[in-house]
Amino acid sequence: xxxxxxxxxxxxxxxxxxxxxxxxxxxxxxxxxxxxxxxxxxxxxxxxxxxxxxxxxxxxxxxxxxxxxxxxxxxxxxxxxxxxxxxxxxxxxxxxxxxxxxxxxxxxxxxxxxxxxxxxxxxxxxxxxxxxxxxxxxxxxxxxxxxxxxxxxxxxxxxxxxxxxxxxxxxxxxxxxxxxxxxxxxxxxxxxxxxxxxxxxxxxxxx
Amino acid sequence: xxxxxxxxxxxxxxxxxxxxxxxxxxxxxxxxxxxxxxxxxxxxxxxxxxxxxxxxxxxxxxxxxxxxxxxxxxxxxxxxxxxxxxxxxxxxxxxxxxxxxxxxxxxxxxxxxxxxxxxxxxxxxxxxxxxxxxxxxxxxxxxxxxxxxxxxxxxxxxxxxxxxxxxxxxxxxxxxxxxxxxxxxxxxxxxxxxxxxxxxxxxxxxxxxxx
Numbered sequence: 001x002x003x004x005x006x007x008x009x010x011x012x013x014x015x016x017x018x019x020x021x022x023x024x025x026x027x028x029x030x031x032x033x034x035x036x037x038x039x040x041x042x043x044x045x046x047x048x049x050x051x052x053x054x055x056x057x058x059x060x061x062x063x064x065x066x067x068x069x070x071x072x073x074x075x076x077x078x079x080x081x082x083x084x085x086x087x088x089x090x091x092x093x094x095x096x097x098x099x100x101x102x103x104x105x106x107x108x109x110x111x112x113x114x115x116x117x118x119x120x121x122x123x124x125x126x127x128x129x130x131x132x133x134x135x136x137x138x139x140x141x142x143x144x145x146x147x148x149x150x151x152x153x154x155x156x157x158x159x160x161x162x163x164x165x166x167x168x169x170x171x172x173x174x175x176x177x178x179x180x181x182x183x184x185x186x187x188x189x190x191x192x193x194x195x196x197x198x199x200x201x202x203x204x205x206x207x
Numbered sequence: 208x209x210x211x212x213x214x215x216x217x218x219x220x221x222x223x224x225x226x227x228x229x230x231x232x233x234x235x236x237x238x239x240x241x242x243x244x245x246x247x248x249x250x251x252x253x254x255x256x257x258x259x260x261x262x263x264x265x266x267x268x269x270x271x272x273x274x275x276x277x278x279x280x281x282x283x284x285x286x287x288x289x290x291x292x293x294x295x296x297x298x299x300x301x302x303x304x305x306x307x308x309x310x311x312x313x314x315x316x317x318x319x320x321x322x323x324x325x326x327x328x329x330x331x332x333x334x335x336x337x338x339x340x341x342x343x344x345x346x347x348x349x350x351x352x353x354x355x356x357x358x359x360x361x362x363x364x365x366x367x368x369x370x371x372x373x374x375x376x377x378x379x380x381x382x383x384x385x386x387x388x389x390x391x392x393x394x395x396x397x398x399x400x401x402x403x404x405x406x407x408x409x410x411x412x413x414x415x416x417x418x
Contacts, residue, residue, distance in 0.1 A: 028383075028384065028385035028386050028387045029385070029387070030387050048318060051318075053318075110256060110416075111256055111257075111387065111388045111416030112386070112387045112388055112416075113379070113381060113386060113387075113388040113389075113390070113391040113416055113417075114381060114383050114385065114386035114387070114388075115340070115379065115381050115382075115383060115386070116383055117383065117385070120386070121391055121416075123256065123257060123258070123414070123416050150277075151258045151277070151279065153258075153414055169260060169277055171277060171297045197299065197320040199275075199277075199299065
């Protein structure tokens with residue numbers, strides 16, 4: 001008797017859950033993000049420090065937890081950085097270094113195109129919070145927080161090996177160099193003020 | 208009490224089974240499809256959502272400024288071959304200062320960022336159905352909007368904007384009824400952008416998903 005009641009209750013709960021997952025989707029249900037995944041990627045970044053642009057390339061690592069159309073991730077990046085620009089003076093040396101980044105964010109599956117049941121082509125939106133730490137070879141050090149908003153797409157296999165090839169691009173907001181939010185700045189990074197909105201782009205694979 | 212609950216559930220299940228086993232007879236009513244179809248009646252139209260990355264140039268204060276942009280866009284079919292669209296773009300703006308190239312010490316770059324919001328109409332010029340699930344297209348577009356650019360040296364600029372453009376690309380259609388998006392579109396865009404100080408250009412690559 002109790003089993004029967006339990007089965008009915010479970011059935012009703014499952015139906016309610018299915019409706020909740022459907023959301024405003026009229027055609028088909030989304031194949032949600034995997035419950036756990038790891039991703040590696042090549043990362044390009046660029047921003048301004050003291051009115052001079054910095055940019056570089058590196059490698060990123062991501063650990064993520066999926067819940068339906070939402071994916072929560074933590075990430076870290078180790079990248080090169082070059083601190084000069086096309087307006088750098090003729091006698092000025094290019095300063096290089098390394099950039100370390102760590103952060104956490106959330107990705108939302110906005111669209112999913114599935115030619116067949118084996119895989120799909122997906123659009124996602126994302127936001128993330130993190131910290132950047134610069135180690136310049138001339139001794140300059142800079143630590144600053146960042147807020148990133150972005151979008152991207154991925155080709156994903158829903159069956160083994162359940163691989164996703166992903167591209168994303170983000171607008172990265174960091175405080176200006178004279179902003180109080182700047183944690184530490186030594187060396188050349190106090191040359192000029194100005195908004196410092198950069199970008200990050202990555203191309204990688206997750207499974 | 209429990210017996211009554213069980214009897215009620217069993218009765219409901221039986222009724223549900225009867226209803227399933229004996230669907231009501233057809234009454235002759237046929238519901239019209241909701242999707243807008245093109246004139247040649249073989250390409251359904253969808254509400255679209257997607258993004259675009261672009262590179263361009265704008266004559267802000269009569270000086271050449273290079274722009275990079277990341278935008279989100281939505282589209283809605285209003286007529287057989289015409290869609291209305293809206294876009295928001297985040298822009299990075301850079302301006303060359305020739306004097307800085309000869310400077311003895313580093314000079315700050317003239318750079319900024321901005322927002323651009325536009326609405327417009329897009330009309331199909333020609334299309335070719337290559338196969339059942341794939342077609343090529345060439346469209347034209349016209350529209351207007353506003354941009355707000357914040358430059359670290361020139362300050363804030365409000366820029367009314369009008370544009371005329373050309374889009375080309377391809378559409379994939381899914382025959383999988385379970386697919387949340389029935390179509391995927393990839394395109395390039397070439398757009399002439401008029402602002403008070405002159406005419407600029409933009410080239411973009413975008414991807415859009417239908418509902």
